[in-house]
Amino acid sequence: MHRERIVRMERLSDDIFRMVLQSGRLTESAKPGQFLNIRCGHSLQAYLRRPISICDVHAGDGTVDIVFQIRGPGTELLGEMKPGEEADVMGPLGNPFKPVNPGGSAIVVGGGIGTFPLLYLLRTMPEVKRTALLGFRTAGAVVMAKEFSSVADCMEIATDDGSLGHHGFVTELLEKRLRTERPDCVYVCGPMPMMRIVTEQCIGMGIPVQVSMEQRMGCGVGACLVCACKKRDGDDFSYTHVCREGPVFDGRDIVFD
Amino acid sequence: MHRERIVRMERLSDDIFRMVLQSGRLTESAKPGQFLNIRCGHSLQAYLRRPISICDVHAGDGTVDIVFQIRGPGTELLGEMKPGEEADVMGPLGNPFKPVNPGGSAIVVGGGIGTFPLLYLLRTMPEVKRTALLGFRTAGAVVMAKEFSSVADCMEIATDDGSLGHHGFVTELLEKRLRTERPDCVYVCGPMPMMRIVTEQCIGMGIPVQVSMEQRMGCGVGACLVCACKKRDGDDFSYTHVCREGPVFDGRDIVFD
Amino acid sequence: MPEAMKADLRVDVAGLRMKNPVIAASGTFGFGREYADYFDLSLLGGVSVKGLTLEPRRGNRPPRIAETPGGILNSVGLQNPGVHKFIEREIPFLRQYDVAILANASGSTLEDYVSMVEILSDADIDCIELNLSCPNVKQGGMTFGSSCPGITSVVSECRKKCRKPLMVKLTPNVTDITEIAKAAEAAGADSLSLINTLLGMAIDIETRRPILGNTMGGLSGPAVKPIAVRMVWQVANAVSIPVVGMGGISSGSDAVEFMLAGAAAVMIGTAGFVDPLVWPKSVGEIAGYMEKKGFADVQALSGAIRLW
Amino acid sequence: MPEAMKADLRVDVAGLRMKNPVIAASGTFGFGREYADYFDLSLLGGVSVKGLTLEPRRGNRPPRIAETPGGILNSVGLQNPGVHKFIEREIPFLRQYDVAILANASGSTLEDYVSMVEILSDADIDCIELNLSCPNVKQGGMTFGSSCPGITSVVSECRKKCRKPLMVKLTPNVTDITEIAKAAEAAGADSLSLINTLLGMAIDIETRRPILGNTMGGLSGPAVKPIAVRMVWQVANAVSIPVVGMGGISSGSDAVEFMLAGAAAVMIGTAGFVDPLVWPKSVGEIAGYMEKKGFADVQALSGAIRLW
Numbered sequence A, B: 001m002h003r004e005r006i007v008r009m010e011r012l013s014d015d016i017f018r019m020v021l022q023s024g025r026l027t028e029s030a031k032p033g034q035f036l037n038i039r040c041g042h043s044l045q046a047y048l049r050r051p052i053s054i055c056d057v058h059a060g061d062g063t064v065d066i067v068f069q070i071r072g073p074g075t076e077l078l079g080e081m082k083p084g085e086e087a088d089v090m091g092p093l094g095n096p097f098k099p100v101n102p103g104g105s106a107i108v109v110g111g112g113i114g115t116f117p118l119l120y121l122l123r124t125m126p127e128v129k130r131t132a133l134l135g136f137r138t139a140g141a142v143v144m145a146k147e148f149s150s151v152a153d154c155m156e157i158a159t160d161d162g163s164l165g166h167h168g169f170v171t172e173l174l175e176k177r178l179r180t181e182r183p184d185c186v187y188v189c190g191p192m193p194m195m196r197i198v199t200e201q202c203i204g205m206g207i208p209v210q211v212s213m214e215q216r217m218g219c220g221v222g223a224c225l226v227c228a229c230k231k232r233d234g235d236d237f238s239y240t241h242v243c244r245e246g247p248v249f250d251g252r253d254i255v256f257d
Numbered sequence C, D: 001m002p003e004a005m006k007a008d009l010r011v012d013v014a015g016l017r018m019k020n021p022v023i024a025a026s027g028t029f030g031f032g033r034e035y036a037d038y039f040d041l042s043l044l045g046g047v048s049v050k051g052l053t054l055e056p057r058r059g060n061r062p063p064r065i066a067e068t069p070g071g072i073l074n075s076v077g078l079q080n081p082g083v084h085k086f087i088e089r090e091i092p093f094l095r096q097y098d099v100a101i102l103a104n105a106s107g108s109t110l111e112d113y114v115s116m117v118e119i120l121s122d123a124d125i126d127c128i129e130l131n132l133s134c135p136n137v138k139q140g141g142m143t144f145g146s147s148c149p150g151i152t153s154v155v156s157e158c159r160k161k162c163r164k165p166l167m168v169k170l171t172p173n174v175t176d177i178t179e180i181a182k183a184a185e186a187a188g189a190d191s192l193s194l195i196n197t198l199l200g201m202a203i204d205i206e207t208r209r210p211i212l213g214n215t216m217g218g219l220s221g222p223a224v225k226p227i228a229v230r231m232v233w234q235v236a237n238a239v240s241i242p243v244v245g246m247g248g249i250s251s252g253s254d255a256v257e258f259m260l261a262g263a264a265a266v267m268i269g270t271a272g273f274v275d276p277l278v279w280p281k282s283v284g285e286i287a288g289y290m291e292k293k294g295f296a297d298v299q300a301l302s303g304a305i306r307l308w
């Protein structure tokens, strides 16, 4: 749909790339938590678009960053794109994170590729006390620590293997913090088990929590109903859709299973 | 299969490209009339390889030329390839033209993309009196006239619209020549109706004729039997296969219909 | 073709009159709202809405989509708000546009189908498309559509109550689609649409689990096109009611291929996920083909294949 | 897996013993000669040769191939030199290699099939693969294979004369492949192979002619994979004889997907046209997967899908 020029491609780690798009249209419209649905070429192996979050927006030079990990054929093709080429993107799509009011405090909890959308969220809440808790597999997988530390008032990293920061899960960092702090909101994005634990922790303590969900997508705009995610519906559940009703949901609304 | 480096891409006309491959392997093995079966990327729209003839071989610098016209998705992707990239080729495949003995005379008759394989054929018969009769749609579609005139003792061009050379069909040029000459062999490659006329002319006059046939291909090596072409079989016909038994056939063996 | 003879794209599919033959396929276009942000829905001939049932349906467990070479598998399982909410909320929205509304109707039982037809006959729609071919529900759908007695019973009962053009959507998961098509025609269908999705499956070899939460799903997209073209050709030659063709159409050229095979109109689904503009653009591309080839009337394209 | 526990790739498909489960699919590999220039045929588990008939066959008029999104249509129509020339000229060639020979046999009549089986039972081959599923011939082939009575009659008559492992190749062009599979099992098949090609069609919109000289043809290649995986899974769960899976396999990963679905071995066809090394490479890729996932014996892969 929209053709956006790629101005830079950077390799942030073994398998993580940053793609910088020149687009006044996106810098003006993109909100934290929203995503782009990107065409990865015309290959036999990646027919559908791939959803990738807005990672950062630089209004100054009119660029937008997306950061992605090579997972399969689609992201592999994305990773082969070159500066000067145009990316075919739909979006910004989906509902953004709701910010905390100025003067308040927020904790973002990210795991792996789930950390990426949280950067822009932090940047858009300059008058909020911001804590970033980021979890990665191992030290080599840690990306954008500098960017996060520049927009967060406090940043802590956990790695599964203890090669950097806290040895263990990022959920443990949150648990510790919540013993002494009561943020106005916790924002979480990452693997499902992590999101479930964080959400339960927060709900248990009555702290607002916003979760950014993932699901395989078809249309990305709410027309095909494939990106289903369980939502509380009285005592039962119904299926809501990540692309249109999400990807950001109030943690209380989601049924994790 | 074999990965051959592209060292040059040249646009010869609106829709005709020359791709130059650096390949000692090919320069040593390729014979005139043989073809390569080339993979055109991993697109949804061009799953199979595409057969393209060897157009010229430069033993000196170890390069091989192929020339192709953009016809559909496969050749379009080929046309987008860049110097430095590697082409995935199978071949040389198929049976080559049989040359005329030194001291003899030969006429090649080519139409459109059928002219391409004839260039290398002429180059490999330096001690033969060589005449090239080439037919094109219009002056703008004429390519490699210089190359042909440098390896032929005599070259004539026909265009359907008369914008260059003889106004009419290349078969008319041949007919005129055969009134006064009797070559040891006529070689023909081009559209089916043209090949039929030339073959009939030659057979009628008892002149040996070699035809290079085209057919949609699957495997390119004789395993799938899809590239069928009618061959005389007593009073009846049977199906022979362009990729393995051809693409060059004795004109007397082929049933045109 | 002289300038004055602009291609006439109007079609009349057994009472379903449209200004051009391009319809958005059911289940891929919601109720039109989502794509109304991308182009003017009035550019299309018709919209076949998400498959409706009497009661709201929650649909199948996720994941509901898997990607396959050149196609997708889906197992949505007819999630929809129910026919009443459709009538109340969605028809008024769609009626703002100059586009035919096809109500795609499903049921678990024969009675469901008949009730749906009764209710929809009173609604402000242009055609009822009976979905006898959904592979993603346990009851109804494909079960009815894959046998002659099944299709005969549902179509003939629905026919009695139907006061709208009745289009019957066929499943490709059958041995001989012409028999099913003839049974539908004999039972009173005004037109046929085909193909619905082909039953398929994909397994994630890392987890060893089916990718779809529902194990199997329906295959659509470019991969199925040759199967769909073949079935449209066979059915168009077997019945005398109009046929609406679909399955993998991704351009005006693909649409023309289906019309040459015998389709009076076409639907486009999956390809729209990749490029939503394929819906409106195909209309112009069909017109372009007609002008280039000298067809004045789009109806002349239907069945204009030249056999060997 | 400890180094000592190298993956054991040997399979025994109801008497067809092979050193690994990868077989070149019939019709895509000639009689092996052509690809012997590209790799050592002894790397494969087996070769299923071009479909044989009693008498030589000329095959269908060209064009015999059309490309479709992610696949191909073919309408070769069983061109072959006849079973006698096969025995005389081709078996000795293939026997130079350490690879199982599957003789793919077709006929126009029940008697043809029985004669083929009698003749091939005396030949030096490892398995007879009865092709009851060719969509490209007017008589026999798919006609027998798409109904239970058809398949029952051919298989049970052949069984009586067959002194080789008898594999029956099924067509996917049916409403319920499990019924056909069960009929073949009941009639005495030792094993089943599936899928043959799906009936399809493509039209050149420039000339308005079918691309294939025979109008319709059989679809194969990556496009059909999800349909094939689904059918293999259904059939493997419906019968107790081994199933050989195929349809669009283009890598060892795809082969593993079929085995998880229940296949005891796999065949690879169309993908070899694009990359002939897919045949031998898949063997190593299957072994690599097993070692990574801790499967010591390839037979344990069959049906190792984990359902939701």
Ligand SMILES: Cc1cc2nc3c(=O)[nH]c(=O)nc-3n(C[C@H](O)[C@H](O)[C@H](O)COP(=O)(O)OP(=O)(O)OC[C@H]3O[C@@H](n4cnc5c(N)ncnc54)[C@H](O)[C@@H]3O)c2cc1C
Binding pocket: A035, A046, A050, A051, A052, A053, A054, A067, A068, A069, A070, A071, A072, A073, A074, A075, A076, A113, A116, A117, A213, A214, A215, A216, A217, A242, A247
């Ligand atoms: C709203 C949203 C935002 C996202 N933002 C980012 C981001 O900023 N950076 C990033 O690297 N990734 C992001 N993802 C995930 C990204 O979309 C997938 O990694 C990508 O689609 C994988 O495609 P592939 O072809 O490379 O791999 P595939 O082979 O398709 O899949 C590889 C793995 O990814 C999983 N996967 C496939 N499709 C999806 C999907 N749509 N959603 C979730 N998981 C999927 C599969 O289960 C599989 O395990 C986001 C996903 C969603 C839904």
Ligand SMILES: Cc1cc2nc3c(=O)[nH]c(=O)nc-3n(C[C@H](O)[C@H](O)[C@H](O)COP(=O)(O)OP(=O)(O)OC[C@H]3O[C@@H](n4cnc5c(N)ncnc54)[C@H](O)[C@@H]3O)c2cc1C
Binding pocket: B035, B046, B050, B051, B052, B053, B054, B067, B068, B069, B070, B071, B072, B073, B074, B075, B076, B113, B116, B117, B213, B214, B215, B216, B217, B242, B247
């Ligand atoms: C032995 C042989 C040698 C060839 N040498 C050359 C060459 O040197 N230069 C060149 O430009 N072209 C050559 N061709 C033709 C070339 O292979 C086709 O133009 C090409 O495959 C078209 O692919 P596409 O995807 O671009 O178009 P498609 O959309 O696949 O086809 C476009 C048109 O080309 C025709 N076509 C498709 N495949 C073939 C095929 N295998 N053989 C013949 N016609 C086909 C179709 O009928 C159609 O009209 C040769 C063909 C053969 C068989």
Ligand SMILES: Cc1cc2nc3c(=O)[nH]c(=O)nc-3n(C[C@H](O)[C@H](O)[C@H](O)COP(=O)(O)O)c2cc1C
Binding pocket: A218, A224, A226, C025, C026, C027, C028, C050, C051, C052, C074, C076, C078, C104, C131, C134, C169, C195, C196, C197, C219, C220, C221, C222, C224, C246, C247, C248, C249, C267, C268, C269, C270, C271
């Ligand atoms: C996500 C999805 C949902 C679908 N839902 C329905 C449906 O509710 N009713 C129906 O008749 N067909 C449904 N279909 C089938 C399509 O309408 C169409 O028949 C099929 O996808 C083939 O066309 P295509 O390849 O252009 O998508 C659905 C298809 C998809 C991909």
Ligand SMILES: Cc1cc2nc3c(=O)[nH]c(=O)nc-3n(C[C@H](O)[C@H](O)[C@H](O)COP(=O)(O)O)c2cc1C
Binding pocket: B218, B224, B225, B226, D025, D026, D027, D028, D050, D051, D052, D074, D076, D078, D104, D131, D134, D169, D195, D196, D197, D219, D220, D221, D222, D224, D246, D247, D248, D249, D267, D268, D269, D270, D271
């Ligand atoms: C060109 C061609 C010829 C074929 N001929 C035969 C045949 O003679 N006998 C047979 O049983 N199957 C035949 N098949 C079907 C294949 O063996 C196989 O079942 C089918 O192609 C699906 O596998 P694939 O997608 O890996 O090719 C043929 C397929 C192709 C493409």
Ligand code: FES
Binding pocket: A216, A217, A218, A219, A220, A221, A222, A223, A224, A225, A226, A227, A241, A242, A243, A244
């Ligand atoms: S991806 Fe289509 S509704 Fe969400």
Ligand code: FES
Binding pocket: B216, B217, B218, B219, B220, B221, B222, B223, B224, B225, B226, B227, B241, B242, B243, B244
């Ligand atoms: S292309 Fe396969 S035999 Fe010629």
